[in-house]
Amino acid sequence: MNILVTGGAGFIGSHIVDRLVGDGHRVTIADSLVTGKKENINRKAVFRKVDIRSGKMDSIFRSGRFGAVFHLAAQMDVRKSVSDPIYDADVNIMGGLNLLENCRKYGVGRFIFISSGGVMYGECASDPPSEYVYPRPLCPYGDSKLALEFYLNFYGSNFGVKCVTLRLGNVYGPRQDPYGEAGVVAIFCGAMLSGTEVKIFGDGEQVRDYIYIDDVVDANMLALNRGAGIYNVGTGKSRSVNDIFGTLKKITGFAKEAVYESPRPGELNRSCLDVGRAFKDLGWRAETGLEEGLKKTVEYFKSKN
Numbered sequence: 001m002n003i004l005v006t007g008g009a010g011f012i013g014s015h016i017v018d019r020l021v022g023d024g025h026r027v028t029i030a031d032s033l034v035t036g037k038k039e040n041i042n043r044k045a046v047f048r049k050v051d052i053r054s055g056k057m058d059s060i061f062r063s064g065r066f067g068a069v070f071h072l073a074a075q076m077d078v079r080k081s082v083s084d085p086i087y088d089a090d091v092n093i094m095g096g097l098n099l100l101e102n103c104r105k106y107g108v109g110r111f112i113f114i115s116s117g118g119v120m121y122g123e124c125a126s127d128p129p130s131e132y133v134y135p136r137p138l139c140p141y142g143d144s145k146l147a148l149e150f151y152l153n154f155y156g157s158n159f160g161v162k163c164v165t166l167r168l169g170n171v172y173g174p175r176q177d178p179y180g181e182a183g184v185v186a187i188f189c190g191a192m193l194s195g196t197e198v199k200i201f202g203d204g205e206q207v208r209d210y211i212y213i214d215d216v217v218d219a220n221m222l223a224l225n226r227g228a229g230i231y232n233v234g235t236g237k238s239r240s241v242n243d244i245f246g247t248l249k250k251i252t253g254f255a256k257e258a259v260y261e262s263p264r265p266g267e268l269n270r271s272c273l274d275v276g277r278a279f280k281d282l283g284w285r286a287e288t289g290l291e292e293g294l295k296k297t298v299e300y301f302k303s304k305n
């Protein structure tokens with residue numbers, strides 16, 4: 001199939017591109033490289049350096065004859081969304097709409113949108129939220145992701161574009177950036193491998209659903225042919241920052257204790273996901289345990305040093 005991957009030079013997008021190319025698809029990447037990296041770009045894919053908000057997307061769709069689009073390009077820094085919500089909305093809502101309009105115009109059959117389960121439900125109760133729980137993002141980044149989810153609903157019902165939203169937990173693994181949602185893994189790996197101080201903000205008991213990149217790619221591949229609507233994509237288990245620190249300490253042999261600092265304002269205490277729907281509809285569940293995923297991530301960061 002001819003497939004467009006927006007954000008295909010980024011952490012998650014580049015892994016999706018690699019898998020699609022490996023499976024024999026013809027892939028085009030649309031990425032402005034605002035945070036993406038040239039070295040992540042798969043050489044067998046066609047690369048277009050373009051902003052998803054640009055009118056140039058029209059000719060990319062016209063010549064690409066895409067059967068499906070994976071949409072990952074985004075402003076995805078929560079703090080930036082707070083300091084500049086207009087830029088955040090422009091990229092995440094207007095940029096996304098520009099793609100959906102092109103899907104309508106050029107008859108693209110499937111649109112897979114990568115949203116965020118980490119911010120969608122706000123502060124979570126002890127029961128992990130399913131997709132049926134009313135979303136309550138507490139930052140403009142979550143608001144803009146949610147807005148595009150609603151547009152998907154409209155385009156899916158009215159213009160025959162089959163739409164799937166994957167609300168990812170906190171993704172970690174090779175190529176991840178310290179600034180991403182699961183940035184703590186990359187930050188801790190970097191500090192531990194260079195023997196510098198590891199800082200934990202708050203008491204370290206704040207929990208997230210940390211999911212390894214290969215499992216996320218598997219869910220995306222299934223969504224290419226199956227499913228409709230919204231799916232949480234996580235492990236279903238919540239792990240604390242102290243857990244991440246302890247496990248990485250064991251793997252790297254880091255000898256120092258963490259330095260605890262005051263909590264960062266606005267940070268969630270509890271973010272977790274019920275992933276039953278993805279198993280039921282897509283036949284997907286995360287296969288990689290935390291220790292195994294962190295070991296692979298540490299190997300990657302070691303090879304970069």
Ligand SMILES: NC(=O)c1ccc[n+]([C@@H]2O[C@H](COP(=O)([O-])OP(=O)(O)OC[C@H]3O[C@@H](n4cnc5c(N)ncnc54)[C@H](O)[C@@H]3O)[C@@H](O)[C@H]2O)c1
Pocket residue numbers: 006007008009010011012013030031032033034035036037050051052053071072073074075076091095114115116117118167168169170171172177180181182
């Ligand atoms: N990393 C996580 O834990 C996580 C969790 C949930 C959801 N997500 C979502 O996954 C997607 C990918 O995130 P990532 O962690 O790989 O981040 P990333 O920054 O590595 O990737 C984003 C890519 O989008 C590109 N981009 C940004 N704005 C663009 C624009 N206007 N036009 C064209 N390209 C643009 C960047 O250059 C980059 O290559 C994002 O949509 C993000 O919201 C990530």
